Amino acid sequence: MAESNVFSEITDDIVRLSSLSKEADMIETALFTKFDVKRGLRDLNGKGVLAGLTTISDVRANKIVNGEQVPIPGKLFYRGYNVEDLVNGFSAGKRFGFEEITYLLLFDTLPNQKELEQFSRIMGYYRSLPTSFVRDIIMKAPSQDMMNTLARSVLTLYSYDDRADDTSLPNVLRQSLQLISLFPLLSIYGYQAYAHYHDGKSLYIHQPVHEMSAAENILHILRPDSSFTPLEAKILDIALVLHMEHGGGNNSTFTTHVVTSSLTDTYSVIAAAIGSLKGPRHGGANIKVVRMFEEMMAEISDWEDEEEVSEYLKKLLNKEAFDHSGLIYGVGHAVYSTSDPRAVLFKSYVEKLSREKGLEKEFALYSLVEKLAPIVIGEERHIYKGVSINVDFYSGFVYKMLGIPEQLFTPLFAIARIVGWSAHRMEELANNGKIIRPAYKPIHDDMKYIELDRR
Numbered sequence: 001m002a003e004s005n006v007f008s009e010i011t012d013d014i015v016r017l018s019s020l021s022k023e024a025d026m027i028e029t030a031l032f033t034k035f036d037v038k039r040g041l042r043d044l045n046g047k048g049v050l051a052g053l054t055t056i057s058d059v060r061a062n063k064i065v066n067g068e069q070v071p072i073p074g075k076l077f078y079r080g081y082n083v084e085d086l087v088n089g090f091s092a093g094k095r096f097g098f099e100e101i102t103y104l105l106l107f108d109t110l111p112n113q114k115e116l117e118q119f120s121r122i123m124g125y126y127r128s129l130p131t132s133f134v135r136d137i138i139m140k141a142p143s144q145d146m147m148n149t150l151a152r153s154v155l156t157l158y159s160y161d162d163r164a165d166d167t168s169l170p171n172v173l174r175q176s177l178q179l180i181s182l183f184p185l186l187s188i189y190g191y192q193a194y195a196h197y198h199d200g201k202s203l204y205i206h207q208p209v210h211e212m213s214a215a216e217n218i219l220h221i222l223r224p225d226s227s228f229t230p231l232e233a234k235i236l237d238i239a240l241v242l243h244m245e246h247g248g249g250n251n252s253t254f255t256t257h258v259v260t261s262s263l264t265d266t267y268s269v270i271a272a273a274i275g276s277l278k279g280p281r282h283g284g285a286n287i288k289v290v291r292m293f294e295e296m297m298a299e300i301s302d303w304e305d306e307e308e309v310s311e312y313l314k315k316l317l318n319k320e321a322f323d324h325s326g327l328i329y330g331v332g333h334a335v336y337s338t339s340d341p342r343a344v345l346f347k348s349y350v351e352k353l354s355r356e357k358g359l360e361k362e363f364a365l366y367s368l369v370e371k372l373a374p375i376v377i378g379e380e381r382h383i384y385k386g387v388s389i390n391v392d393f394y395s396g397f398v399y400k401m402l403g404i405p406e407q408l409f410t411p412l413f414a415i416a417r418i419v420g421w422s423a424h425r426m427e428e429l430a431n432n433g434k435i436i437r438p439a440y441k442p443i444h445d446d447m448k449y450i451e452l453d454r455r
Helices: 012-025 029-034 085-091 100-107 115-125 132-138 146-160 169-199 216-224 230-243 251-260 266-278 285-299 306-317 340-357 360-380 392-403 404-431
Strands: 057-065 068-078
Touching: 012 216, 057 340, 068 085, 068 100, 068 285, 068 340, 085 146, 085 230, 085 340, 100 115, 100 169, 100 404, 115 132, 132 146, 132 251, 146 169, 146 266, 146 404, 169 216, 169 251, 169 266, 216 230, 216 404, 230 392, 230 404, 251 266, 251 404, 266 306, 266 404, 285 306, 285 392, 285 404, 306 360, 340 360, 340 392, 360 392, 392 404
Parallel strands: none
Antiparallel strands: 057 068
């Protein structure tokens, strides 16, 4: 008889105790309304509670007209610059944008040619792990979840830093630049180790090329032959830029502010943000989109038939298809209603890549769902605001076309978003704010202690 694993086994005692815990922890829904509690720090209309100020980014989805809030096509600004202008700018200049926009988010200014070259050299210099780190840390007990592997690696880097607890801005900037540079290595090496030891795949550990951009290095160290096309690297670079930052209120960035406010070290802060992003409500939506479309393609006989596609979407909403959650993944957003600017920007590049890969029919189906889903949702659900596709709708399709394994979809999000996390961490430290401590209203009656032999 195999020995039980106490770290995994749920015993009858645990089941019994959990039922007691659930009974003890449940709070009547009506009480949240009675005491005007903003669940999820959002009001009944989904608007976030104002908890801070930031100069780093701005998400705009509405404007005031005659005293009323009116939805508008979504816009995203990094340090006051429209992301559309930034992407179009570096694309027209035929250069990669990750390093340039990282500079902007960290330093509140666009670099000139000399500053960009110098900054890129610094990022390349930091793209190097401590001696034997891959062998001693990443190769040992690889996790099936790459976000956990990434968090473990980040926390372990604390031990290699002689100034790990120094929260002065120059030191935190140095730590941030190192982590931004190292995230692709930590994520992909972690995946390679797991794929080798658990799936029996060949082990490839390519060294990064300091002169390459972040996007080029990701494809270089991931692929066995290190080859990639210019379009592949370009669209991955744009994906990274579009995922870098999204206001201070998203869950992982707010986590960064909260944990930073306690004045703990950078490694602990970033590990906490990774833990937040790992959650399926935050960073895992593009995987759901890809799997949903895989089932859709198998279930629908004619991908061009609007009526058949609409019927499948209705089944999704009615919990009769895919994971029976009642959701059409990749459609809808907490802030945007008319359009997500990241998805709008991304779509034209996605179409180009689909042509290069010979997947025009798949792209056409995605486009058809983009068109039909808001109509079907409007017919089937009572909604207080419009719905549109979000950036996750196309990003998973892109990663799949690039041959990136699903286990790395969310780490890719982290590889981009750590830039925003770093900017927000430094903003929190620079403003020397108080430790973040929101209020929770106690609703339990006072209880009189009962001796053990009388219970």
